[in-house]
Amino acid sequence: MSTAERAKKSRPEDPLSPLLERIRELAAPQQAEVADFVEFLAQRRLDRRLLRAAAKLSEPALRRVWDNEEDSAYDRL
Numbered sequence: 001m002s003t004a005e006r007a008k009k010s011r012p013e014d015p016l017s018p019l020l021e022r023i024r025e026l027a028a029p030q031q032a033e034v035a036d037f038v039e040f041l042a043q044r045r046l047d048r049r050l051l052r053a054a055a056k057l058s059e060p061a062l063r064r065v066w067d068n069e070e071d072s073a074y075d076r077l
Contacts, residue, residue, distance in 0.1 A: 023034055065071075 023031060026034065
């Protein structure tokens with residue numbers, strides 16, 4: 001057994017290795033689809049974070065609208 005083989009066996013496998021290997025086996029057009037999907041997931045995560053941040057920033061301004069006597073009847077619904 002070579003030194004490289006022993007080193008490989010002694011290290012835990014990277015959990016992404018099987019996925020990366022499967023992606024490498026795909027034809028170029030399918031690899032491009034995988035890349036597009038990964039980009040979509042990353043963008044969706046960013047969009048959600050931005051939406052939550054914007055909602056958090058708007059709370060103080062909207063609190064005046066939400067917390068008033070005139071609309072207090074709706075709070076009990």
